[in-house]
Amino acid sequence: MRFLVLLALVLAIGVVVGTGTAWLAVSGDRVVGPISVGSWTAWPNTTSADADPYTLAHLARSGELSLGPGEGVAFTATTDDTGGSLTSGCVYVVEGSTPSARLWTLTAHRQDGRLMENRAERYGFQSDELLREPDGDFAITLSRDVAPGNWLPVGDVAAYALTLRLYDTPLATGARIAEVEMPRIRRVGCR
Amino acid sequence: MIRSLAIALLGGLMLGGIIHITIIFFLPSFAADDGWARISAATSDSRFRLLPAPTAGEARFPDLDPQLAHAACRFDLSEQPVRITADLLADFWSIAVFDRRGRNIFSINDRSTEGRFLDLIVITPVQMAMVRREPPDDLDQAIVVERRIAEGFVLARALAADPTTRADIENALTAATCEQGL
Numbered sequence: 001m002r003f004l005v006l007l008a009l010v011l012a013i014g015v016v017v018g019t020g021t022a023w024l025a026v027s028g029d030r031v032v033g034p035i036s037v038g039s040w041t042a043w044p045n046t047t048s049a050d051a052d053p054y055t056l057a058h059l060a061r062s063g064e065l066s067l068g069p070g071e072g073v074a075f076t077a078t079t080d081d082t083g084g085s086l087t088s089g090c091v092y093v094v095e096g097s098t099p100s101a102r103l104w105t106l107t108a109h110r111q112d113g114r115l116m117e118n119r120a121e122r123y124g125f126q127s128d129e130l131l132r133e134p135d136g137d138f139a140i141t142l143s144r145d146v147a148p149g150n151w152l153p154v155g156d157v158a159a160y161a162l163t164l165r166l167y168d169t170p171l172a173t174g175a176r177i178a179e180v181e182m183p184r185i186r187r188v189g190c191r
Numbered sequence: 192m193i194r195s196l197a198i199a200l201l202g203g204l205m206l207g208g209i210i211h212i213t214i215i216f217f218l219p220s221f222a223a224d225d226g227w228a229r230i231s232a233a234t235s236d237s238r239f240r241l242l243p244a245p246t247a248g249e250a251r252f253p254d255l256d257p258q259l260a261h262a263a264c265r266f267d268l269s270e271q272p273v274r275i276t277a278d279l280l281a282d283f284w285s286i287a288v289f290d291r292r293g294r295n296i297f298s299i300n301d302r303s304t305e306g307r308f309l310d311l312i313v314i315t316p317v318q319m320a321m322v323r324r325e326p327p328d329d330l331d332q333a334i335v336v337e338r339r340i341a342e343g344f345v346l347a348r349a350l351a352a353d354p355t356t357r358a359d360i361e362n363a364l365t366a367a368t369c370e371q372g373l
Contacts, residue, residue, distance in 0.1 A: 006199045013203025018210025059293040060222030068298025071285040105258040113253020126352040
């Protein structure tokens, strides 16, 4: 009798721990290979031919079509520079410069990837269409209400995310990604 | 009593480790909604089809860039290699080859092809050995991707941020060919 109770305990612990940790490992963000610069995180080259089992399990669930080394690298951010979630109740400025790339795009979207409805029907910026400072730096204002300059409207959501995709960049093919300078995400104010 | 509880705990953790590893390794084989399944639902063999960019309502392919247009084509190398040709006049475009599991196994952009024309062959090593015996005349101008894979898909991305030229770029993407054989 006591043996059976202990056996049941072993099975219960095993099933809970095994499925629980597996679920944690494959839901949400990928666990292997993230590189963070400020609020930005990227997983360069993790889905190549020698991808690890965790990345494969993540791919199977997410159906992601990741950028390869010949294409570029995608950085995402869900917080500002102070660590607060990006929310439509606040106004943010994404400013500074990006690592060298032939082209980049910045997109604001819900955390599940859907875009946020807005009257301006603008969901992102492309590097060639930005108004820039004389030194090449840029500032993009993220807000619900119309803002002067480069304005990226956001919808009425509690938490959203930004994706900065750098196309044809030396970062995608190699090392030293942690040393690059990414744009800052500065919170201007909330209401 | 305490000792047998400790053994049960240890045994439970070890069993948990085995279950964890088993789930991680076998999950890709049972995934019903992976990249391949989504691509298969949106495309057909031997033709490039546009993929829907994320919208405010839906994100079937949540990590596609809404500023770009995307088209994909499935292939199966078990009988013959596949040859992809395209004429893309976008400021930026790229092509990636994915395997059945969604791994990005080869990628290239317009700068490395020196021009707007793309001629790409995805072939297995066995088929390549056969082709080398009697190479077709135009083989030397093509980019040859030799991989030991069976099923997979090709994804083409092209910059289409300007709404006035988006339709042209989408047409060029769907006009790209993706045919079995050389």
